[in-house]
Amino acid sequence: xxxxxxxxxxxxxxxxxxxxxxxxxxxxxxxxxxxxxxxxxxxxxxxxxxxxxxxxxxxxxxxxxxxxxxxxxxxxxxxxxxxxxxxxxxxxxxxxxxxxxxxxxxxxxxxxxxxx
Numbered sequence: 001x002x003x004x005x006x007x008x009x010x011x012x013x014x015x016x017x018x019x020x021x022x023x024x025x026x027x028x029x030x031x032x033x034x035x036x037x038x039x040x041x042x043x044x045x046x047x048x049x050x051x052x053x054x055x056x057x058x059x060x061x062x063x064x065x066x067x068x069x070x071x072x073x074x075x076x077x078x079x080x081x082x083x084x085x086x087x088x089x090x091x092x093x094x095x096x097x098x099x100x101x102x103x104x105x106x107x108x109x110x111x112x113x114x115x116x
Contacts, residue, residue, distance in 0.1 A: 011050040
């Protein structure tokens with residue numbers, strides 16, 4: 001719980017963590033994911049929204065927060081991410097991202113705004 005609290009404090013979130021547990025088999029030197037739950041879905045949304053900030057904080061760049069998914073959802077998501085990578089490699093002049101379970105191409109105007 002203290003690890004989760006420490007990470008959440010870095011993105012200025014201090015929710016009450018209801019439940020916290022590691023998943024997977026214990027291996028020496030290998031990180032194991034942590035599943036934790038909070039009081040409401042609104043808090044989950046706020047945490048997920050702010051989780052990208054961890055990329056910019058020294059010591060937390062390799063920590064990722066993602067929603068809990070079933071095995072089928074994880075497999076479908078991985079296929080989608082692989083497809084996204086292929087599209088990005090094939091068309092480097094456009095920006096692609098995943099929204100609502102689909103690969104979307106960014107509008108031309110939006111691409112120019114993000115590079116300025």
